[in-house]
Amino acid sequence: MATETMLTPTAGLRPHTSPMVPRPFQVVHYRRELRDTFTLTLEPRDGSTTFSFQPGQFNMLYQLGAGEVPISISGDPANQRQVIHTIRAVGNVTCLLQRLRPGDAIGLRGPLGTPWPLAELAGRDLIILTGGLGLAPLRPVIYYVLSHRPEFGAVEIIYGARSPQDILYRRELERWRGRFDLRVHITVDSAGPQWHGNVGVVTNLIGRTRVDPLHAAALLCGPGVMMRFSVQELLKLGLSPRDIYVSLERNMQCGLGLCGHCQLGPFFVCKDGPVFSYDRIGAWFEKREV
Amino acid sequence: MSSLEATLAAHPFLAGLSPQHLRLLEACATLVSIPAGQTIFAEGEEARQLYLLRSGRVALSIHRPRRGQRTVYTLGEGEVLGMGWLDLPQHWFFDGRTLELTRAIALDVACLAQLVQAHPDLGYELLQRLVRVQMSKIRLLKLQLVDFYGN
Numbered sequence: 552m553a554t555e556t557m558l559t560p561t562a563g564l565r566p567h568t569s570p571m572v573p574r575p576f577q578v579v580h581y582r583r584e585l586r587d588t589f590t591l592t593l594e595p596r597d598g599s600t601t602f603s604f605q606p607g608q609f610n611m612l613y614q615l616g617a618g619e620v621p622i623s624i625s626g627d628p629a630n631q632r633q634v635i636h637t638i639r640a641v642g643n644v645t646c647l648l649q650r651l652r653p654g655d656a657i658g659l660r661g662p663l664g665t666p667w668p669l670a671e672l673a674g675r676d677l678i679i680l681t682g683g684l685g686l687a688p689l690r691p692v693i694y695y696v697l698s699h700r701p702e703f704g705a706v707e708i709i710y711g712a713r714s715p716q717d718i719l720y721r722r723e724l725e726r727w728r729g730r731f732d733l734r735v736h737i738t739v740d741s742a743g744p745q746w747h748g749n750v751g752v753v754t755n756l757i758g759r760t761r762v763d764p765l766h767a768a769a770l771l772c773g774p775g776v777m778m779r780f781s782v783q784e785l786l787k788l789g790l791s792p793r794d795i796y797v798s799l800e801r802n803m804q805c806g807l808g809l810c811g812h813c814q815l816g817p818f819f820v821c822k823d824g825p826v827f828s829y830d831r832i833g834a835w836f837e838k839r840e841v
Numbered sequence: 842m843s844s845l846e847a848t849l850a851a852h853p854f855l856a857g858l859s860p861q862h863l864r865l866l867e868a869c870a871t872l873v874s875i876p877a878g879q880t881i882f883a884e885g886e887e888a889r890q891l892y893l894l895r896s897g898r899v900a901l902s903i904h905r906p907r908r909g910q911r912t913v914y915t916l917g918e919g920e921v922l923g924m925g926w927l928d929l930p931q932h933w934f935f936d937g938r939t940l941e942l943t944r945a946i947a948l949d950v951a952c953l954a955q956l957v958q959a960h961p962d963l964g965y966e967l968l969q970r971l972v973r974v975q976m977s978k979i980r981l982l983k984l985q986l987v988d989f990y991g992n
Binding site for chain 2: 741746
């Protein structure tokens with residue numbers, strides 16, 4: 552006799568729905584961020600009025616008739632009315648998502664995955680280190696930290712992009728840089744003479760932070776090569792592996808740890824991650840042939 | 842300790858150098874303050890100074906005919922700008938321009954070359970530091986080549 556697997560809905564899903572069934576949402580705002588990157592603001596269309604998530608979690612976005620893609624949530628966790636996703640158009644589904652405009656329908660499963668452990672990090676100095684589109688999954692962290700600012704020590708944001716034209720959320724970064732309670736370091740790989748900021752890789756800026764390594768935690772999100780070399784610099788700075796958190800990207804398909812596509816050693820990135828502390832994931836992190 | 846000697850001692854590149862060595866270096870050192878937007882050197886010019894940056898930022902760029910300047914690296918507080926005193930005369934490989942008011946210790950490389958000839962122990966200390974700096978820069982520049990932020 553076949554046995555039936557009972558799926559436990561993740562927080563945020565309505566209990567009577569299967570976690571494999573997308574909820575209907577509607578695009579309420581489209582914004583072009585960069586040449587190939589855009590932001591969709593979504594609202595539920597199934598009668599529910601709220602959507603709550605924790606920074607670091609992701610949704611499976613379903614382009615009707617085309618397929619699903621895992622996309623990190625990049626909006627403010629305090630905004631429970633709308634869900635915001637910043638997406639790079641790189642594949643079939645994301646290129647179709649890029650064509651969506653206000654009023655169009657979209658399916659959504661989530662929120663899924665483990666969040667950044669922000670409550671546990673109260674009282675710490677923070678290094679938020681990211682590059683390219685990796686800023687999108689960390690933007691909810693920044694919103695959270697800014698709305699709970701007294702709970703944290705020094706906060707340093709380090710962001711790298713290929714060129715000044717590739718800087719994501721540029722206006723927000725400029726606004727954050729203007730704050731007295733935050734240090735924002737931005738660097739690019741190369742730039743024209745009108746750029747007066749840093750040129751070089753993000754790892755070069757880690758040594759310029761003013762955190763106490765014994766009481767600091769680092770939150771990293773970006774391409775694997777960036778995180779690998781940044782972790783090395785953070786360890787050199789004196790941070791403990793358990794205080795370095797990385798958000799991983801793998802081939803996530805079910806989002807529930809069932810299909811196994813995102814397996815990384817003993818972990819399923821979609822269910823056990825995407826956020827891991829480096830002491831847990833270090834042995835598998837950027838390991839070749841895995 | 843003179844104020845220049847104290848300034849030399851405070852720079853990360855010279856950290857841990859003995860007071861005798863610092864006193865020797867003082868003879869080759871000048872404190873410089875360079876306004877923002879000023880070209881410090883141009884590609885191909887003889888590199889007569891080694892700069893130990895104390896504050897501010899310097900952009901290193903390459904001029905491309907019909908396409909203008911392209912900044913490939915910026916240096917800031919605590920970093921070293923220049924190639925040293927070996928195999929003189931050295932020539933700048935990039936254009937160097939200050940992005941903001943920049944304060945630095947300028948070490949005259951001809952003076953340094955004579956100094957390290959006369960004091961090989963100081964030469965060894967400085968060479969060790971310079972190699973470390975250059976290795977770190979090579980590593981960073983290699984990372985810049987691999988599309989660090991692309992997926």
